[in-house]
Amino acid sequence: EALEKFSIVKTLQAIEAANVVLLVLDAHQGVVDQDLHLAGLIIESGRAVVIAVNKWDGLEKQEREWVATNIERRLPFLSFAKTHFISALHGSGVGLLLKSVKTAYGSALAKIPTPQLTRVLEEAVADHQPPLVNGRRIKYRYAHLGGKNPPRIIIHGNQTEATPNSYRRYLENYFRTALKLQGTPVMIEFKTSDNPFRERKKPAENPQEKRKRIIASRVKKK
Structure with a gap:
């Protein structure tokens, strides 16, 4: 033993x-x-x-x-x-x-640039869309290389943590084929982040500044 x-x-x-x-x-x-x-x-x-x-x-x-x-x-x-x-x-x-x-x-040990990985991701999604989660489609925004040996591809987007294993395997195979990676496993990791284009709530305006703005606006009208 x-x-x-x-x-x-x-x-x-x-x-x-x-x-x-x-x-x-x-x-x-x-x-x-x-x-x-x-x-x-x-x-x-x-x-x-x-x-x-x-x-x-x-x-x-x-x-x-x-x-x-x-x-x-x-x-x-x-x-x-x-x-x-x-x-x-x-x-x-x-x-x-x-x-x-x-x-x-x-x-x-391949060095794969972010634009290339993101382009492949877009092609994969266009060929086969990710599933709906609570009535909303999982959205992937971009991908980058997070490590080598094996290649570790980090995919950013919304609700990515809800990606089912079947779709993860689909992405692994798609990346491997598109990038012509032979003999190596491909690891996919998902990162969920807020939408950077989402409208942010403006900070509350100071009352004194608000009064000054209203007065200035009325003076201009006269």
């Missing part, structure tokens, strides 16, 4: 220290419980990830189809990650694997 805890701690440390995590699966076993646990830790850390399915060359066509389906079924939360079928022994597919690692690294 002590050895298992030590192994988990070392795994967590390795994930936190990495910019891109390479999740290696055994093609002969498919996705086992240990793989699921590791994948969960990767998601919690927010790290970019690339999936490598090793020993692929030793499988028949039917077995390969089963493995591909098994990965899609058991790791749907890693659908943003690129999957490579490789043979470490013979080196096949390794070149493309390293290319995906580089792409994921670039996506995780």
Whole structure:
């Protein structure tokens, strides 16, 4: 038990220290419980990830189809990650694997300007409007980058805290596709703030100043 805890701690440390995590699966076993646990830790850390399915060359066509389906079924939360079928022994597919690692690294640390994020947000809302809350439509005003590795997009607007999870996932996928972010999760955070264009209540006028203004107005009329 002590050895298992030590192994988990070392795994967590390795994930936190990495910019891109390479999740290696055994093609002969498919996705086992240990793989699921590791994948969960990767998601919690927010790290970019690339999936490598090793020993692929030793499988028949039917077995390969089963493995591909098994990965899609058991790791749907890693659908943003690129999957490579490789043979470490013979080196096949390794070149493309390293290319995906580089792409994921670039996506995780991408510098995205506020105007671009706001434009993508406007396009996402135009394609699919957010739901109504108490008869009022949730309104998003602008978006900016709040952090990297993973990209953390902060969306400002009215009633944003009422955004349902389904619409949050829609925005995550929309931003990832529009910005061509590959291999990295995209975090969306909402900030609700007052409408800056809302008419503000004017401060009460001083009685003496009010009398002077009325008198001055009457003098002008004469």
